[in-house]
Amino acid sequence: xxxxxxxxxxxxxxxxxxxxxxxxxxxxxxxxxxxxxxxxxxxxxxxxxxxxxxxxxxxxxxxxxxxxxxxxxxxxxxxxxxxxxxxxxxxxxxxxxxxxxxxxxxxxxxxxxxxxxxxxxxxxxxxxxxxxxxxxxxxxxxxxxxxxxxxxxxxxxxxxxxxxxxxxxxxxxxxxxxxxxxxxxxxxxxxxxxxxxxxx
Numbered sequence: 001x002x003x004x005x006x007x008x009x010x011x012x013x014x015x016x017x018x019x020x021x022x023x024x025x026x027x028x029x030x031x032x033x034x035x036x037x038x039x040x041x042x043x044x045x046x047x048x049x050x051x052x053x054x055x056x057x058x059x060x061x062x063x064x065x066x067x068x069x070x071x072x073x074x075x076x077x078x079x080x081x082x083x084x085x086x087x088x089x090x091x092x093x094x095x096x097x098x099x100x101x102x103x104x105x106x107x108x109x110x111x112x113x114x115x116x117x118x119x120x121x122x123x124x125x126x127x128x129x130x131x132x133x134x135x136x137x138x139x140x141x142x143x144x145x146x147x148x149x150x151x152x153x154x155x156x157x158x159x160x161x162x163x164x165x166x167x168x169x170x171x172x173x174x175x176x177x178x179x180x181x182x183x184x185x186x187x188x189x190x191x192x193x194x195x196x197x198x199x200x
Contacts (some may be wrong), residue, residue, distance in 0.1 A: 056061070093138070093199050096167040100129075100198040107143065107196065108160060110166055118157040120149035136200070143168075145192040146176065152183070152187040171195045 088195035098106055104127060115122040123146030130140045147154055161168050 012139055019069075028030075097138065097197045097199045098166065100200055103141070103196075103198040107166060107168070110164060110168075111145065111161070114157055114160050115147075118149070118153045118160070120147055120153050120157045122147060132197075139198045139200070141196045141198055142171075143196065144191060145194075146189070146191050148189045149187060151188050154188055154190065161194070169195045 031175075038095045097103075108125060111125070112120060116119075125139055125145040127143045130142070132140055137176060147157065149157075158170060158173075162170055170192065174191040176189045176191055
């Protein structure tokens with residue numbers, strides 16, 4: 001009986017499926033690799049963003065720390081200068097401002113001495129004492145007196161008053177008239193107003 005060499009229907013299907021599977025495996029593997037890569041990138045991107053945010057935050061903190069340190073340094077310098085200024089103020093007050101209890105008599109003695117030394121006639125002296133706002137330990141003192149004498153002598157008297165160690169300031173000069181006569185052609189008469197400070 002003759003043998004039939006033709007393949008039976010359906011005998012090629014396993015070979016075809018095998019061939020198609022072999023062709024699809026690399027495609028599937030490549031797709032899986034792409035999916036994995038995309039998934040990895042999606043996971044990595046937020047991590048990089050967080051790392052960058054942390055670096056930026058750390059940089060801001062470093063800058064803030066430098067600013068704070070610089071500010072603290074400047075504040076220390078200011079405090080040091082203020083302390084030095086207060087010390088100098090106290091020293092100035094002690095050296096230049098007379099105590100309230102004895103200040104007026106000391107000034108009167110100085111004015112009398114300068115008037116005699118410069119041949120100037122000094123009239124009656126009046127003064128007023130005023131508290132300084134915000135300065136409980138200091139008092140402003142206004143002193144007024146009349147002067148008469150040769151013009152040159154009077155000017156020299158006023159210069160020596162201002163150069164005095166008693167911190168006397170000439171605040172106002174009012175010319176009361178001329179006392180000129182045959183023997184003193186350049187004689188003048190004026191009112192002098194002085195300002196100083198007493199400490200408590």
